[in-house]
Amino acid sequence: MTDLARGTQLFHFAAAFGAGGLLTLMVLCNGTLAAHGSLFFASWVPHLTGSGVALFLLIILRPKRATPIRPPLWAYLGGISGGVTVMLTSATMNTALALSGTIALGLAGQVVFSLFADVRGLFGLPKRLPKQRDYLSLALILAGSSILIFLGGDA
Amino acid sequence: MMIYAALAVLAGLLVGLSRQINGRLALSTSALESSFWNHFVGLFFITCIALAVGGLFAGSPGNAPWWAYLGGPIGVVFIAAGSWLIPRIGAAHTAMLIIAGQMISGVLLDIIFKAPGSTSARVIGILCILVGVWVARSPTKRGKKG
Numbered sequence: 001m002t003d004l005a006r007g008t009q010l011f012h013f014a015a016a017f018g019a020g021g022l023l024t025l026m027v028l029c030n031g032t033l034a035a036h037g038s039l040f041f042a043s044w045v046p047h048l049t050g051s052g053v054a055l056f057l058l059i060i061l062r063p064k065r066a067t068p069i070r071p072p073l074w075a076y077l078g079g080i081s082g083g084v085t086v087m088l089t090s091a092t093m094n095t096a097l098a099l100s101g102t103i104a105l106g107l108a109g110q111v112v113f114s115l116f117a118d119v120r121g122l123f124g125l126p127k128r129l130p131k132q133r134d135y136l137s138l139a140l141i142l143a144g145s146s147i148l149i150f151l152g153g154d155a
Numbered sequence: 156m157m158i159y160a161a162l163a164v165l166a167g168l169l170v171g172l173s174r175q176i177n178g179r180l181a182l183s184t185s186a187l188e189s190s191f192w193n194h195f196v197g198l199f200f201i202t203c204i205a206l207a208v209g210g211l212f213a214g215s216p217g218n219a220p221w222w223a224y225l226g227g228p229i230g231v232v233f234i235a236a237g238s239w240l241i242p243r244i245g246a247a248h249t250a251m252l253i254i255a256g257q258m259i260s261g262v263l264l265d266i267i268f269k270a271p272g273s274t275s276a277r278v279i280g281i282l283c284i285l286v287g288v289w290v291a292r293s294p295t296k297r298g299k300k301g
Binding site: 009010012013015016017018019020021022023024025026028029030032033035036037038040041043044045046047048049050051052053054055057058061063064065066067069070071072074075076077078079080081082083084085086087088089091092095096097101102105106107108109110111112113114115117118122123124125126128130133134136137138139140141142143144145146147148151152153 | 156159160162163164165166167168169170171172173174175176177178179180181182183184185186187188189190191192193194195196197198199200201202204205208210211212213214215216217218219220222223224225226227228229230231232233234235236237239240241242243244245246247248249250251252253254255256257258259260261262264265270271272273276277279280281282283284285286287288290291292
């Protein structure tokens with residue numbers, strides 16, 4: 001690996017790690033909304049303000065389209081999947097699974113899907129075969145997450 | 156119980172699915188545009204469901220602190236980042252690094268807010284995650300391709 005490629009990878013890794021930090025803040029905000037209003041409200045408001053902010057940024061920044069070819073229509077439907085997620089998690093959070101079980105099983109589902117998506121190159125994204133190192137890394141991250149979820153809280 | 160466990164796993168699958176689809180849209184357009192459509196289509200979808208079920212404005216949402224309304228703008232950056240990263244480092248790396256960042260920042264937030272918790276579990280959990288992230292990096296050995 002060249003130094004340049006190595007630097008790029010580090011940047012990508014740092015960006016993804018930072019995005020995880022943003023997710024924590026987002027969950028804190030939306031969870032606080034849900035504590036005062038309904039679960040629908042806690043999902044509806046961020047989608048409303050998010051649409052407005054994204055539209056505003058699109059108008060100001062005018063990012064170039066990567067290709068002149070129109071993407072398939074289904075590529076616009078990622079938001080529906082996200083909307084269903086909110087309802088599922090709010091449904092399971094209040095069962096015996098509790099928040100910790102919901103989060104842990106959700107992480108497992110996410111990881112299984114992402115591995116499968118990479119192997120098959122799902123939805124027209126590049127195919128890539130996970131290496132042994134990746135499985136080890138995933139196992140460590142999931143183990144660490146489980147420790148935090150089940151043992152790190154107010155036990 | 157099993158059905159709820161299955162639903163919780165399904166929720167995780169859908170997170171991955173939505174990231175994959177948004178990433179595909181970003182490949183043809185841009186990460187920001189993908190983030191916009193994710194929010195806009197999601198807004199339409201949730202509005203329809205909320206109108207059908209009712210109770211959107213139940214409770215006392217007016218009592219929430221002002222900063223609770225910042226989840227949307229943060230989400231715009233978050234979705235754009237995911238859509239930008241997934242074609243570049245793959246779905247698995249994107250998912251596990253986001254999880255790592257989320258878990259560790261969650262612990263930091265708990266410490267800042269002085270949430271009670273086991274210090275030893277936090278230290279061991281964070282160490283496991285950091286070692287996992289370190290293992291994921293491509294090897295530096297010459298001749299090996301990352």
